[in-house]
Amino acid sequence: MSAAAPLRLGLAGLGTVGIGVVKIVQAQADLITARTGRAVTISAVSARDPQKNRDADLSAYAWETDPVALARRPDIDVFVEVMGGHDGPAKAATEAALAAGKDVVTANKALLAHHGQALAEAAEAQGRVIRFEAAVAGGIPVIKALTEGLAGNRMKRVMGVMNGTCNYILTRMQSAGLPYDTVFEEARQLGYLEADPNLDVGGIDAGHKLSLLAAIAFGTRVSFDAVELEGIGNVSIDDIRLAEDMGYRIKLLGVAQMTGRGLEQRMTPCLVPSASPLGQLQGGTNMVVLEGDSVGQIVLRGPGAGMGPTASAVMADVIDIARGLRLPTFGIPATQLAQPTAASSATPAPYYLRMTLLDKPGALAKIATCLGEAGISIDQMRQLHRPDDAAQNAIVLIVTHKAAPADVAHALSQFGPTGVLVGTPVAIRIEEV
Amino acid sequence: MSAAAPLRLGLAGLGTVGIGVVKIVQAQADLITARTGRAVTISAVSARDPQKNRDADLSAYAWETDPVALARRPDIDVFVEVMGGHDGPAKAATEAALAAGKDVVTANKALLAHHGQALAEAAEAQGRVIRFEAAVAGGIPVIKALTEGLAGNRMKRVMGVMNGTCNYILTRMQSAGLPYDTVFEEARQLGYLEADPNLDVGGIDAGHKLSLLAAIAFGTRVSFDAVELEGIGNVSIDDIRLAEDMGYRIKLLGVAQMTGRGLEQRMTPCLVPSASPLGQLQGGTNMVVLEGDSVGQIVLRGPGAGMGPTASAVMADVIDIARGLRLPTFGIPATQLAQPTAASSATPAPYYLRMTLLDKPGALAKIATCLGEAGISIDQMRQLHRPDDAAQNAIVLIVTHKAAPADVAHALSQFGPTGVLVGTPVAIRIEEV
Numbered sequence: 001m002s003a004a005a006p007l008r009l010g011l012a013g014l015g016t017v018g019i020g021v022v023k024i025v026q027a028q029a030d031l032i033t034a035r036t037g038r039a040v041t042i043s044a045v046s047a048r049d050p051q052k053n054r055d056a057d058l059s060a061y062a063w064e065t066d067p068v069a070l071a072r073r074p075d076i077d078v079f080v081e082v083m084g085g086h087d088g089p090a091k092a093a094t095e096a097a098l099a100a101g102k103d104v105v106t107a108n109k110a111l112l113a114h115h116g117q118a119l120a121e122a123a124e125a126q127g128r129v130i131r132f133e134a135a136v137a138g139g140i141p142v143i144k145a146l147t148e149g150l151a152g153n154r155m156k157r158v159m160g161v162m163n164g165t166c167n168y169i170l171t172r173m174q175s176a177g178l179p180y181d182t183v184f185e186e187a188r189q190l191g192y193l194e195a196d197p198n199l200d201v202g203g204i205d206a207g208h209k210l211s212l213l214a215a216i217a218f219g220t221r222v223s224f225d226a227v228e229l230e231g232i233g234n235v236s237i238d239d240i241r242l243a244e245d246m247g248y249r250i251k252l253l254g255v256a257q258m259t260g261r262g263l264e265q266r267m268t269p270c271l272v273p274s275a276s277p278l279g280q281l282q283g284g285t286n287m288v289v290l291e292g293d294s295v296g297q298i299v300l301r302g303p304g305a306g307m308g309p310t311a312s313a314v315m316a317d318v319i320d321i322a323r324g325l326r327l328p329t330f331g332i333p334a335t336q337l338a339q340p341t342a343a344s345s346a347t348p349a350p351y352y353l354r355m356t357l358l359d360k361p362g363a364l365a366k367i368a369t370c371l372g373e374a375g376i377s378i379d380q381m382r383q384l385h386r387p388d389d390a391a392q393n394a395i396v397l398i399v400t401h402k403a404a405p406a407d408v409a410h411a412l413s414q415f416g417p418t419g420v421l422v423g424t425p426v427a428i429r430i431e432e433v
Numbered sequence: 434m435s436a437a438a439p440l441r442l443g444l445a446g447l448g449t450v451g452i453g454v455v456k457i458v459q460a461q462a463d464l465i466t467a468r469t470g471r472a473v474t475i476s477a478v479s480a481r482d483p484q485k486n487r488d489a490d491l492s493a494y495a496w497e498t499d500p501v502a503l504a505r506r507p508d509i510d511v512f513v514e515v516m517g518g519h520d521g522p523a524k525a526a527t528e529a530a531l532a533a534g535k536d537v538v539t540a541n542k543a544l545l546a547h548h549g550q551a552l553a554e555a556a557e558a559q560g561r562v563i564r565f566e567a568a569v570a571g572g573i574p575v576i577k578a579l580t581e582g583l584a585g586n587r588m589k590r591v592m593g594v595m596n597g598t599c600n601y602i603l604t605r606m607q608s609a610g611l612p613y614d615t616v617f618e619e620a621r622q623l624g625y626l627e628a629d630p631n632l633d634v635g636g637i638d639a640g641h642k643l644s645l646l647a648a649i650a651f652g653t654r655v656s657f658d659a660v661e662l663e664g665i666g667n668v669s670i671d672d673i674r675l676a677e678d679m680g681y682r683i684k685l686l687g688v689a690q691m692t693g694r695g696l697e698q699r700m701t702p703c704l705v706p707s708a709s710p711l712g713q714l715q716g717g718t719n720m721v722v723l724e725g726d727s728v729g730q731i732v733l734r735g736p737g738a739g740m741g742p743t744a745s746a747v748m749a750d751v752i753d754i755a756r757g758l759r760l761p762t763f764g765i766p767a768t769q770l771a772q773p774t775a776a777s778s779a780t781p782a783p784y785y786l787r788m789t790l791l792d793k794p795g796a797l798a799k800i801a802t803c804l805g806e807a808g809i810s811i812d813q814m815r816q817l818h819r820p821d822d823a824a825q826n827a828i829v830l831i832v833t834h835k836a837a838p839a840d841v842a843h844a845l846s847q848f849g850p851t852g853v854l855v856g857t858p859v860a861i862r863i864e865e866v
Contacts, residue, residue, distance in 0.1 A: 020727070024585050024727055028585065028586075028587060031587055032584075032585070034652060034765050034769060035584050035764055035765055037766075133582070139727075139728040139729065139731065140731060141577075141578045141581070141582025141583065141731070144574075144577060144578070144581060144582045145574045145577070145578065145582070148574070148577060148749060148752070148753060148758070149566070149574025149577045149578070149749050150574065150745065150749065151465075151468050151748070151749055151752040151753075152457050152461065152465070152744070152745050152747075152748025152749055152751070152752060153461075153745055154461060154464055219467060275713075277710070277713070277734065280708075280710070280713060292745060293741070294453070294457055294572075294741035294742065294744055294745040294748075295572040295735065295736065295741060295742050295745035295746075296572065296735065296736045296739075296741060296742055297735065297736075298572065298573060298574070298733070298734070298735040299732075299733070299734040299735065300731070300732070300733055300734075301710065301731070301732040301733075301734070302728065302729065302730065302731040302732065303728065303729050303730075306729075308726075308727035308728060308729060309727065309728050309729055311585070311727055312583065312585050312586055312725060312727040312728035313728075314585075315584070315585025315727075316581060316582050316583065316584055316585055318585070319581070319584040319585060320581060320584075323760060324759075325581070325758045325760075326757075327756060327758075331468055332467050332468055333470075336467060
């Protein structure tokens, strides 16, 4: 093969992921050239502090302290953005790169969740691409699987456990029998949490990722604001234990599906069967489930974060560009993406309900009546003794048959007026996986 | 987007997969046009019997009874080969298509396992592509994941359960406690077996698939002849039960890895931990595990066969071609693929050993001595009573620490001369997953 021109990268961000990219570019140069027919090189890098000690030899690269200046350099073909942040320098530099006619590879889910439509339109107006494999589920090549590998399918549902920190916390609570606050603190000390922990435990980071998958799956504009978000801060060790007894595990699960009412997107704690692939997922590993009308269900599992996996995903995008594989950002041209109707969740599902009732004759009948009047039937019910409860309250667990979320909410609102309820009932959706 | 020329298919083979392709082309025309910017149409089809009743409207398509004639038609751009067979018409038609300057999409693992190198060279000499996502693991987009999604990785190991019929038989034996012959007959009656069942249960079909993955993973010429093949016909219900008791399940597992001695490829029954994703895999579902130096371990799971899943994979390749995404058949140009040194398996692993011994003092010591003299140490040992055995023989199970396959074979050869062995010992590799 004759020598094609090298593909020259400008790398903005020299944290864990950026250094991971440098390592692959340096260590795998021969492999990459064999696979692309050309050299992939780094021309210049940028980071806030050029003096900081980093675990890589950067001496051959030009330095820019301003990522916007990096993005505009004439000696780069691809702007690789691994700084993070959905506004400020990451956005300005990405816009500058596109305006200067560069392709963009980014790991920045927040940026695309907030500005994906405008950025995709800007890229396509310039004939440039934005690639973001590293933005969703780390090393798992899920953007490629969905955009290309399943392109012959009308997608039905996309699901995922896509925040490793949340899954670590939930599985650690379960395995060690520890409450949320204790495990949260452990995770913080282990360095697993973002500077703003709510990005993780509030479900925001995972919600960003879900909104990007939904855009590709359903050909709609990214609509992160329409994702129903509920974090894991209210998941109790009691519910984890009781769910386990009934054959379920609690996961922070993202679900996107197109319904007759519009696009449902939610990132919320859900129960899934313990024996299912999602139920078996332990620790920081990620999993994405893709359901298409022809293919059925495809499950992808792998590391959702870390230097090597994330850099692997960045490099997959770089190599695609080096090979001349070019697609619109979200699979179809940005101007053709539909504005989705945001539907609040109406898809029926079984629900797990836990409540404390006064131990009085007829208490359970009153609750059952509320459910029945809301059109909800009961699949399983257990009443648990709490021997150390001087007040003689009873814990009641109910698993319903499939019920509409609004009907469940209505039934719950009727529990209080019965006068038999102690505290606030817990309701968690059981996603059928 | 301005209307690009349609991409015109010639479809050879109207069995389950072919009809699945017709259904997607017809039902998803709008979706495919949105995703590719052009129409994808079928110009002509071929099958042996034009009169046969098929569950699709084929009236708009020209008919050819000879697939070679179909392949040469001037009104097709892509030859889609879903006939099967590694010689004869499938090979002749594929060669004719390439010679006539057509791209090829094929589901034919046998054809590529036997003739992949020559076909890839022919395609690349013509500037044409051969795509074969449907040939490996059905609907799972594993060729794309490996060739593109993990292209920044030096691959370390590729594993897979890639024959759904074998996995069905093994999991059914386990769940129902039935012997191999009974379940084999069930599978035959359910229509799960190829006309030549040895393609399935002999591991040949799965071995074909493994050889294709190995070529991409390690940049080597397809070398199916070097795959160590052992089918599932000798897997006994006893071993399935005893393995389960020790926390393992038996799978027909393909493993390809590059070692200092060369390329190891094997498709053999293996024990894997019951709790691992591979151990959890039930029924006809397929799973592929891809391990790269940067990404770590990626697991892909999905339907390995059937109309919808296989047609989904065929259409992914067609859509890639419609989008202009073009790569060499095995990821790097065929002329650059290395001739692999075929290494017989030398990578050490723990082994499961089952044998029957005369219940005499010192019997077990003699066996342990054979193992020790071969440099093999014992991790677990169990001696089982067999109350109905009038001869008072003892069943002994041993799990070894990691041992080289040759050392295990040598130790087994020494069991007989001890005079305490009854029958033939069983040895099954425990693959660390």
